[in-house]
Amino acid sequence: MERRATCHCGQLLLRCTGEPSKVSLCHCFDCQRRTGSLFSVAAFFPRECVTVIAGTAKVFARASASGFDVAFHFCPECGSSLWWEPARMPHLAGVAAGAFEDSGFPVPEQAVWAEQRHTWLDLPLTEYARNPVKAPLKDADPD
Template identity: 70%
Template sequence: MSGVEIREARCHCGALRLRCEGEPLKVSLCHCRDCQRRTGSAFSVAAFFPRNAVTTVAGTARRFSRGSASGHDVAFLFCPDCGTNLWWEPARLPGLIGVAAGAFADPAFPAPAQAVWCVDRHPWIALPEAVEEHERNPVRR
């Protein structure tokens, strides 16, 4: 056994599944209005893995691309059966894949280290002190 953490993310119906190897490079919470609309929630939480650490193990995803609040395009991949947005590919970070943290259904999954687009945060949301807050999205490569 290699000792490398292997996690599986899946859509709501289970038809689309991803295998993610290793720990996420970062876990980020986003308050932007686009993520609010995309998730139907007040924010989204993404686990970013190196592109070569993520493999589709079941299903074929549909793709929807659009511009983002950061000014870069992002492609969202979702299950054509249940509609779950399972992962996304940000043009701003071409070596990374963002995977919906909730799709791992693991209460022990690492917590977000940062929150971005806090300018759009709902006023009733209080973040833990350990979460680094950014009014917008910091430019990091």
Template identity: 55%
Template sequence: MARIASCACGNLRATCTGEPRKVSLCHCLACQRRTGSTYGIAAFFGREDVQVDGPSKCYTRQGDSGFAVRHYFCPDCGSTVFWEPLRRPELIAVGVGSFADPSFPAPSQAVYGEYRHPWVAEQS
């Protein structure tokens, strides 16, 4: 099975084969700022299972782990499509919203719950 994630304008795409190794909902403040929402949701795939096509720009930030995280976004529309958590170099994280697929697997975990907005339901 292959799924295609893309930016809003379609110029940056990530084709992911197989099922994600993990889907995680993150309430951290960095994800809130990155998404403009109250949380971010990432699907983690093995690096070998992701093919990226199209132009991208990279923004690198320091993660809480002490390792950098490289975020790749479309230089035309600005949508972040995927990122590389350097703490786990064998993985690529892809924004679940970039798949625009309501049938995508649900998160199996939620992290940084201490930053969850009180009106956002807890993941069960």
């Protein structure tokens, strides 16, 4: 399967081949600031399956809440953060799930950094206080 992700203005275009290795929702404050929303949703693909096919990205690197650096690739025209490369998972690239314009995109498997989740937001996902190396806070399927 091939999917294409694009920034808001359309000048930056990615091709992602295959199915995502995982889809994850993140509640951390850094993702909240980056997206201007309550969370971000990332589709993680093997890095070799993500290719820029149009445009040029700018990069902003920062330490993440987990202590590992993350390099964010964004459009210099519209500012959309299209994909990122987490040092914690050097074999994967996270692509903004909303950039695929696909309402049938796979549902996130987990929610991470739930300790920073807005208290009124309740989602039917397995939650982890921080990263999934710890036990989940709640399981979406209690049976």
